[in-house]
Amino acid sequence: MHEVAIVGIGIVSVLGTDLETVAGGLYRGASGIVADEERVALGFESPLTGVINGFDPTGRLSRKQRKTMPDYCMQAAVAALDALEMSGLEPDALHNDESGLIFGCDSSCIAALEQVELLHERGETALIGSGAVFKSMTSNITMNLNTLLGTMGAAWSLSSACSSGGHAVGQAFTLIATGQQERIICGGAQEINWQSMCGFDGLGAFSKQARSPQKACRPFDANRDGLVPSGGAAAIMLERLDLAEARGANILGTVAGYGFSSDGEHLSVPSRDGIARAGTKALKQAELRPADIDYVCAHATATPAGDMAEAANIKALFQDCAPMISSTKSMTGHELWMSGASQVVYSTLMAQKGFIAPNINLEKLDPAAQGLNVVSETVEQGPGTVLCNSAGFGGTNSCLVLRFQHGRL
Amino acid sequence: MTDVEILELTNKVLAEEFELSPNQMKPEASFREDLELDSLDAVDMVVVLEQTFKIKIKKDEAFKSIRTLGDLHAFILAKKEEMGD
Numbered sequence: 406m407h408e409v410a411i412v413g414i415g416i417v418s419v420l421g422t423d424l425e426t427v428a429g430g431l432y433r434g435a436s437g438i439v440a441d442e443e444r445v446a447l448g449f450e451s452p453l454t455g456v457i458n459g460f461d462p463t464g465r466l467s468r469k470q471r472k473t474m475p476d477y478c479m480q481a482a483v484a485a486l487d488a489l490e491m492s493g494l495e496p497d498a499l500h501n502d503e504s505g506l507i508f509g510c511d512s513s514c515i516a517a518l519e520q521v522e523l524l525h526e527r528g529e530t531a532l533i534g535s536g537a538v539f540k541s542m543t544s545n546i547t548m549n550l551n552t553l554l555g556t557m558g559a560a561w562s563l564s565s566a567c568s569s570g571g572h573a574v575g576q577a578f579t580l581i582a583t584g585q586q587e588r589i590i591c592g593g594a595q596e597i598n599w600q601s602m603c604g605f606d607g608l609g610a611f612s613k614q615a616r617s618p619q620k621a622c623r624p625f626d627a628n629r630d631g632l633v634p635s636g637g638a639a640a641i642m643l644e645r646l647d648l649a650e651a652r653g654a655n656i657l658g659t660v661a662g663y664g665f666s667s668d669g670e671h672l673s674v675p676s677r678d679g680i681a682r683a684g685t686k687a688l689k690q691a692e693l694r695p696a697d698i699d700y701v702c703a704h705a706t707a708t709p710a711g712d713m714a715e716a717a718n719i720k721a722l723f724q725d726c727a728p729m730i731s732s733t734k735s736m737t738g739h740e741l742w743m744s745g746a747s748q749v750v751y752s753t754l755m756a757q758k759g760f761i762a763p764n765i766n767l768e769k770l771d772p773a774a775q776g777l778n779v780v781s782e783t784v785e786q787g788p789g790t791v792l793c794n795s796a797g798f799g800g801t802n803s804c805l806v807l808r809f810q811h812g813r814l
Numbered sequence: 815m816t817d818v819e820i821l822e823l824t825n826k827v828l829a830e831e832f833e834l835s836p837n838q839m840k841p842e843a844s845f846r847e848d849l850e851l852d853s854l855d856a857v858d859m860v861v862v863l864e865q866t867f868k869i870k871i872k873k874d875e876a877f878k879s880i881r882t883l884g885d886l887h888a889f890i891l892a893k894k895e896e897m898g899d
Contacts, residue, residue, distance in 0.1 A: 468831075468832070468833045469832065469833065469855070472858070529872075531857070531860060531861075531872045532860075532861050532864060532865070533861075534857065534858055534861050535854040535855070535857040535858050536858075
C-alpha cells in the first residue's frame with residue numbers, strides 16, 4: 406500500500422470563496438446562513454439556507470466551458486483549479502493515465518427543470534441548446550473537469566446522498582493507495598436553490614428558527630430543531646506520497662485511512678453503530694487507536710435523531726477517550742453531497758492555521774451527548790489526527806482519518 | 815432591417831455566444847478551423863439565430879453546407895428575403 410498525501414485544497418463555501426476567507430470564518434465561528442423569504446412565499450416550512458456571495462467564475466472559465474456547467478459545477482471547477490495550483494503540479498502533469506477525478510454529487514435539479522421549461526417555451530428540443538444534457542447529469546462535474554484539465558485516468562462521480570463527498574475522497578485515496586492512480590482531484594459539490602430542496606423541506610427536517618438565521622443550526626445542542634440546507638464545492642488534490650516528496654511538494658497532510666459501512670436499516674434514521682463500524686475500519690487501516698485521534702470533524706447536521714445517533718456512534722467508537730469534537734455545519738449549514746469533502750478541506754485549513762473550529766450555537770449540550778468533548782469555542786491548537794464522519798440517506802457511512810505534520814503524532 | 819444591419823446583428827450575436835473578437839469576424843473565416851467551433855456549438859448557433867431572426871434553419875439542407883462566416887451571411891440574407899423581410 407502506498408501512502409497518500411494531501412497536496413492541494415480549494416473551496417467555494419458559504420463562508421467564503423477563497424481559502425483565507427474560509428479559514429478566517431472557521432476561526433471566528435462565522436455563519437453563512439440566511440433566511441430566504443421567497444421560500445416562505447412558496448410554502449416552505451423553513452426559509453433558512455446557506456448562501457454563497459461574491460463567486461464570479463468568468464475570469465477562470467470561458468463562456469463555452471460554463472455553458473455545460475451548472476453553478477455548483479463552476480464552483481467545483483474553480484475549487485479544483487485552486488487545489489491544482491496549490492499542489493505545484495503543472496497542468497501537463499495531469500495529461501496521463503495515472504491522473505484522475507472523483508467527485509461526489511447526487512442531484513442536478515435546476516438543470517433538469519430548465520431543459521423542460523425551455524422545451525415548453527420554445528416548442529422544439531432543438532432549441533433547448535447544447536448545454537442542458539450535460540448540466541442535468543449528476544456526473545457533470547467529472548465530465549466537465551476531465552475536459553477542462555485533460556486528465557486521462559479515473560473520471561466518474563459518486564452518488565451516496567450526504568456521504569457522497571466523503572466516499573469520493575475515500576475512493577480516490579483507495580485508488581492511489583493500491584497503486585491504480587498516482588494523483589486524483591477529488592471532492593464534492595452541492596447546488597443551492599429552493600427547487601432542489603422543496604421535497605426535503607416537506608419532511609420537516611429543516612430548522613425553523615428563522616428569526617435568528619445564524620443561530621438556527623445547533624448541532625449537539627439540546628434545543629436543535631433541524632438542519633439548514635447549504636452547498637458549494639470542495640476539492641482536494643491527493644497524490645502518492647513518495648511521488649509528492651520526490652518533486653519537493655508541500656505536503657499539507659495525509660489521508661491515512663478510509664472506512665465505510667452501511668446501516669441496512671431505515672431509509673432516513675441513522676443506526677447506532679453504522680458510523681462506529683466505518684470509523685473502526687478507518688482507524689485500523691490508519692494503524693491508529695481511538696486514543697490517537699485528537700479531533701472528530703462530526704457529521705452532526707443538527708437534526709434531533711441524527712445527532713443523537715452520531716453521539717451514540719462516537720461513544721461506541723471512542724469509549725473512554727475524549728477527542729475534541731465539532732460540527733462545521735453549525736457555521737455552514739449542511740452542504741449535503743459536498744459535506745464529506747468540505748470537512749477534509751476545513752480540517753486541513755485548521756491544521757494549516759493551527760486551530761480547531763468551534764461548534765457554534767452550542768449553549769446546552771444534549772443529554773444524549775453528555776460525556777462528549779464538543780468544543781463550543783475556538784481551540785488555539787491545530788489537530789494532528791482527525792476523523793471525518795459523514796453519513797447519508799439509506800444509511801451509508803464514510804469515515805476518513807487524516808494526519809497532519811504538526812500534530813502530536 | 816437592412817442587409818448591413820442583418821449582417822452586423824449576425825456577427826454581434828455570434829461574437830457574444832461564442833466569445834469571438836471583432837477581428838475574427840471575417841467573411842472568409844471558417845467556423846471549424848478559424849473560429850474553432852464544434853458540433854455542439856452548431857446546436858447553439860441554430861438556437862441563437864432562430865431566436866434572433868425568427869427563422870427556421872435546423873432542417874434546412876442549405877444550412878448543413880455552411881462552412882464560413884460568409885456562407886452564413888448569405889444564408890441568413892436569403893432566408894430573410896424568402897420570408898419577405
